[in-house]
Amino acid sequence: MKAYAVLVVYNKKLTDCPSFCSAVKEPDVQLLVVDNSTDELIHNQEEARKAGAWFLSMNGNKGLSGAYNAALDRLESESGDWVVLLDDDTVIPDEYWKQLRQEVPDAIRLPVVRTYHGEIISPAEMKHDIPRSAKSLDCISNITGINSGMAIPKRLMLTYRYDENLFLDFIDHQFLKDMKQSGESVRILPVELTQDFSADAENIESAMNRFRILRSDLKVFYRQNPWKFRFLITKRKIKLYLQLRNLEVFCG
Structure with missing residues (x-):
């Protein structure tokens, strides 16, 4: 090999x-x-x-x-x-x-x-x-x-x-x-x-930076299916809120 x-x-x-x-x-x-x-x-x-x-x-x-x-x-x-x-x-x-x-x-x-x-x-x-x-x-x-x-x-x-x-x-x-x-x-x-799955961020700043990258990439991947993009982004925001208990995640 x-x-x-x-x-x-x-x-x-x-x-x-x-x-x-x-x-x-x-x-x-x-x-x-x-x-x-x-x-x-x-x-x-x-x-x-x-x-x-x-x-x-x-x-x-x-x-x-x-x-x-x-x-x-x-x-x-x-x-x-x-x-x-x-x-x-x-x-x-x-x-x-x-x-x-x-x-x-x-x-x-x-x-x-x-x-x-x-x-x-x-x-x-x-x-x-x-x-x-x-x-x-x-x-x-x-x-x-x-x-x-x-x-x-x-x-x-x-x-x-x-x-x-x-x-x-x-x-x-x-x-x-x-x-x-x-x-x-x-x-x-x-x-x-x-x-060590890196998506599990522990603070709001790193979590939001990571979320912005995800949002941009999902928009490219689902450019032919915008409703799937919106669905996954909403799902991710809810997960972040439950993880961080910070309403800022819904503003990003």
Whole structure:
């Protein structure tokens, strides 16, 4: 197996990223770090070099789609079996790499991703073009999932480029939607990852900043279905209010 792991980091030291520590240990995995950081005190290039990882600086936060496209441009001429997408807040067990070595790169693989509370957040089911938690992993009729741990046959990434109008959210759902429409298969990788789900903000300022990004991305994703956009935004506002007990969430 030859895999390229793409890790996008934002204002976080590589040594604090469990996925970085996991990928650099694997001899048949070439890690590519794409740094979207805006914090001038974050210096990841030297740490990446010492670990044998490739490094790309985006010179500021260009969004997740922009970072992925820069990574794909860098990997375009490289030969290999897989492109693996890693989040900076996901714990990747050794079993993940062992299982991936047993897989033939004939379909996109989605591992099972849980929050620290045990909730399964990926794979999920796309119902009426809205991602919902799957009741059972055995009978998902229209599979979708998140980027974290997604393993993609490298041949699929030779021509695909992400829509940079999507800054952070629903990039994964759009990618899988595009792939399925082109006839590609998506299968579950029987291994579990654990993610510190970043949507659970604890203060009003960070929550509202995160909400504004979500609102912008949902508007792009549902540009043909504005009622779904309004439905999901209202749902998110109610969730934020119940979480923060602050009426400001309804003003954003």
